[in-house]
Amino acid sequence: MFILRSALRNLSRSKGRSLLIGILITVIAFSSCIGLAIRQAAKSSRAAALADMTVTAQITPDRTQAISSGQKPSAFKELSLSTLQKYAKAGAVKSFYYTATASLDGSGGLEAYSNTSSDSSSQSGSSSSSSSASGASASTGTSQTASLTTAASATEKGNDGKGFPEGKGMQMGDFTLVGASSDDALTDFTSGTSKIKSGAMFDTDTSDLVCVISQELASANSLKVGSTITLANPNSSKETYKLKVVGIYQNSQSAAQAMAGPQGMSDPANTIYTSYNALKKITDASSKAASSSSTAISSRLNATYVVGSVSGYNKFKSQVKELGLSSGYTVTSADLTSYERSAASLEQLAKLAGWFLVVILAIGAVILVIMSVFSTRERKYEIGVLTAIGMKKREVARLFVTELAALALCGAIIGGGIGAAVSKPVTNKLLSKVSASQVSAQMDRQEAFGRDSAPQGAPGQDSKSGTSKSSGNGSPASQITSITKNPVNGYVVLELLGACLLLTVCAGAVSAASILRYEPLDILSGRD
Amino acid sequence: MLKENVEKLMPETSADAVPAPSPRELVRLDRLCYSYGSHQVLKNISASFLAGKIYAIVGRSGAGKTTLLSVMSGLTDPTSGSLYVNGEDIRKEDKYIYRSHTVGVIFQSYNLLNKLTALENVVLSMEISLRNQGTHYDRAALQEEARRLLDRVGLTPDEMDRRVLKLSGGQQQRVAIARALACQPDILLADEPTGSLDQETQAEIMTLLKDLAREGKCVIIVTHSPEVAGMADEQITLTQAKKTA
Numbered sequence: 001m002f003i004l005r006s007a008l009r010n011l012s013r014s015k016g017r018s019l020l021i022g023i024l025i026t027v028i029a030f031s032s033c034i035g036l037a038i039r040q041a042a043k044s045s046r047a048a049a050l051a052d053m054t055v056t057a058q059i060t061p062d063r064t065q066a067i068s069s070g071q072k073p074s075a076f077k078e079l080s081l082s083t084l085q086k087y088a089k090a091g092a093v094k095s096f097y098y099t100a101t102a103s104l105d106g107s108g109g110l111e112a113y114s115n116t117s118s119d120s121s122s123q124s125g126s127s128s129s130s131s132s133a134s135g136a137s138a139s140t141g142t143s144q145t146a147s148l149t150t151a152a153s154a155t156e157k158g159n160d161g162k163g164f165p166e167g168k169g170m171q172m173g174d175f176t177l178v179g180a181s182s183d184d185a186l187t188d189f190t191s192g193t194s195k196i197k198s199g200a201m202f203d204t205d206t207s208d209l210v211c212v213i214s215q216e217l218a219s220a221n222s223l224k225v226g227s228t229i230t231l232a233n234p235n236s237s238k239e240t241y242k243l244k245v246v247g248i249y250q251n252s253q254s255a256a257q258a259m260a261g262p263q264g265m266s267d268p269a270n271t272i273y274t275s276y277n278a279l280k281k282i283t284d285a286s287s288k289a290a291s292s293s294s295t296a297i298s299s300r301l302n303a304t305y306v307v308g309s310v311s312g313y314n315k316f317k318s319q320v321k322e323l324g325l326s327s328g329y330t331v332t333s334a335d336l337t338s339y340e341r342s343a344a345s346l347e348q349l350a351k352l353a354g355w356f357l358v359v360i361l362a363i364g365a366v367i368l369v370i371m372s373v374f375s376t377r378e379r380k381y382e383i384g385v386l387t388a389i390g391m392k393k394r395e396v397a398r399l400f401v402t403e404l405a406a407l408a409l410c411g412a413i414i415g416g417g418i419g420a421a422v423s424k425p426v427t428n429k430l431l432s433k434v435s436a437s438q439v440s441a442q443m444d445r446q447e448a449f450g451r452d453s454a455p456q457g458a459p460g461q462d463s464k465s466g467t468s469k470s471s472g473n474g475s476p477a478s479q480i481t482s483i484t485k486n487p488v489n490g491y492v493v494l495e496l497l498g499a500c501l502l503l504t505v506c507a508g509a510v511s512a513a514s515i516l517r518y519e520p521l522d523i524l525s526g527r528d
Numbered sequence: 529m530l531k532e533n534v535e536k537l538m539p540e541t542s543a544d545a546v547p548a549p550s551p552r553e554l555v556r557l558d559r560l561c562y563s564y565g566s567h568q569v570l571k572n573i574s575a576s577f578l579a580g581k582i583y584a585i586v587g588r589s590g591a592g593k594t595t596l597l598s599v600m601s602g603l604t605d606p607t608s609g610s611l612y613v614n615g616e617d618i619r620k621e622d623k624y625i626y627r628s629h630t631v632g633v634i635f636q637s638y639n640l641l642n643k644l645t646a647l648e649n650v651v652l653s654m655e656i657s658l659r660n661q662g663t664h665y666d667r668a669a670l671q672e673e674a675r676r677l678l679d680r681v682g683l684t685p686d687e688m689d690r691r692v693l694k695l696s697g698g699q700q701q702r703v704a705i706a707r708a709l710a711c712q713p714d715i716l717l718a719d720e721p722t723g724s725l726d727q728e729t730q731a732e733i734m735t736l737l738k739d740l741a742r743e744g745k746c747v748i749i750v751t752h753s754p755e756v757a758g759m760a761d762e763q764i765t766l767t768q769a770k771k772t773a
């Protein structure tokens with residue numbers, strides 16, 4: 001009490017010195033608060049996003065591993081369903097579903113849908129034609145007149161089935177046939193992107209050749225629920241399969257969103273859904289009918305493990321290792337990857353804030369220590385008098401450190417208060433700068449590639465694979481560009497107080513050390 | 529407890545002290561030497577100081593008067609020889625208690641805390657003394673006591689609440705004396721207490737110190753004024769690194 005009272009009295013009697021040190025600490029506290037707040041914003045938004053997210057995982061061949069180990073890419077094949085199912089037994093897996101995707105041509109008058117107004121000569125769903133269309137639709141906002149184009153044979157694509165990384169032994173047809181193992185596997189429907197408009201979704205356990213087609217495809221070919229469509233092996237038009245339409249869906253995702261990418265792909269309206277069993281029936285029949293395995297309809301398997309959370313994901317990663325997953329395969333999560341991309345600018349800002357914090361605290365500590373050294377020297381006489389009239393050096397040191405601590409507390413409260421008040425707008429301002437620079441970098445790139453730089457243009461995402469629930473796929477539009485909550489919480493306050501305490505300890509220790517060294521005799525006789 | 533201290537500090541009427549007891553030896557120097565490094569300033573000083581008397585330490589500038597006072601005020605230990613206070617070797621004493629309780633020092637340059645008021649300087653000294661002794665105290669009572677002390681050395685209430693820096697040299701000297709008395713010491717050490725004061729103030733200060741001696745304190749004054757030395761009961765002359773009686 002005596003010490004505190006004396007400290008406060010000394011502070012009030014030496015206003016200039018108090019103000020100088022106080023302002024320094026306030027500035028440090030303010031800057032630290034902003035830095036801490038930005039880091040907290042990144043942390044909170046990550047925690048919130050990940051808490052809301054149902055994390056799913058996939059097992060895929062590790063391409064980088066394959067390349068760096070010098071092995072032939074083909075050495076790592078897609079895993080078979082039975083192997084994938086084995087990993088589904090891992091404890092972390094909440095549920096497991098998969099889709100098989102095959103590419104087929106239309107037959108018996110079934111034409112692929114295309115919304116391109118320009119005549120797409122030989123490239124069906126090619127990047128050039130579809131992206132120009134998307135640019136137009138994005139800029140005008142009016143829907144394009146649907147028109148039918150004759151799809152060229154996908155064999156023109158020259159896919160030899162061995163190419164890497166794209167090569168999956170899949171021939172390119174006009175239609176994408178997706179076979180789902182369960183309702184969960186129909187992610188476009190579970191996410192609400194697609195909705196059944198007439199008829200009903202088939203039972204995913206069925207082995208009947210039934211399917212659900214898009215509204216666009218239905219109207220282009222005058223199909224109704226109950227109609228039958230015929231699909232053919234792109235390599236052999238004589239090999240056909242009939243599927244009964246049981247439902248017609250509407251996809252709310254615009255073609256532009258799904259299509260403007262570096263890779264050409266067919267219009268999502270040409271995606272036909274069926275059950276996994278039905279698709280299996282078709283591929284099995286095809287491999288029997290085809291002359292060689294390379295001309296048979298092959299499907300690409302896409303298995304999804306629902307692991308729920310990030311910790312579940314990490315558990316899953318180690319569990320599959322225990323279950324014997326070879327190092328040639330890797331566990332990935334499309335949801336996490338897409339989140340990471342959307343949080344990139346915030347994370348980048350948080351990283352910068354971290355460095356900023358370190359620099360501020362280091363510079364602050366140095367300046368404060370120097371100021372403290374000078375201030376203690378200047379007060380040598382006072383120290384001499386106090387010890388000469390019997391005050392213990394320890395107590396004098398405590399008095400001086402208390403003065404510093406009181407200033408630090410005031411500085412922390414004022415600086416932290418101002419920091420807390422402006423941290424949200426400052427974070428958002430900085431965030432918009434970071435995002436803007438990212439967007440412009442992306443635009444530059446698009447331009448360099450001669451592509452339309454419509455902001456909607458997302459780099460190609462395998463939207464039909466059914467693995468990615470989130471539409472956030474690295475497009476600048478889905479970047480986190482602002483925070484809505486003030487990031488300063490109790491944790492930040494504690495960190496801030498901790499930082500100020502650290503500074504006080506540094507400067508106080510230096511001050512105390514010199515106080516303990518001083519001898520009153522030397523000071524009072526004016527010699528030192 | 530405080531009351532008792534106050535009374536002991538200020539026996540306003542010396543009328544009670546009728547039978548003069550044989551004076552008690554408070555301080556004894558026994559072949560005391562002091563050196564700053566290799567520079568010997570004090571050499572074999574032996575002397576005895578009794579309670580109730582006033583002593584003058586005289587000598588040329590640089591003779592080591594201030595140095596002797598520093599040793600006696602517990603700022604530093606003698607290099608060799610001994611200093612006994614109340615029969616105890618100073619080396620064995622807790623220096624902080626000794627400084628804040630046993631001796632009161634009036635430094636050559638007052639050594640007051642300029643940012644504090646006269647009153648605060650005195651109260652601070654009291655608080656330090658009582659804290660060192662582990663005694664609880666009431667600040668209001670201390671302030672009252674400090675005001676009485678300052679009043680006794682001749683400060684007006686207005687001057688008591690003024691920052692020391694805004695007081696004249698004589699007033700500062702009075703505050704320094706009040707502060708030295710604040711811890712109710714048996715021994716009062718004063719380094720040139722009248723050095724920079726005018727004749728009249730000098731006389732007033734000397735009267736005050738004499739009064740304190742009469743109250744039973746042992747007052748030791750360093751001075752180079754023969755006038756002041758003449759008022760002392762005993763004179764000790766220091767010559768450079770030589771002892772004289």
Ligand SMILES: Nc1ncnc2c1ncn2[C@@H]1O[C@H](COP(=O)(O)OP(=O)(O)O)[C@@H](O)[C@H]1O
Nearest residue numbers: 522525527564569588589590591592593594595
């Ligand atoms: N702190 C010190 N360090 C070294 N020498 C000192 C110190 N203080 C005093 N001296 C020297 O000791 C001698 C006596 O000084 P001092 O006691 O101040 O003399 P006086 O008070 O009699 O004038 C002087 O020669 C002075 O230079």
Ligand SMILES: [Mg+2]
Nearest residue numbers: 593594595636
């Ligand atoms: Mg001197």
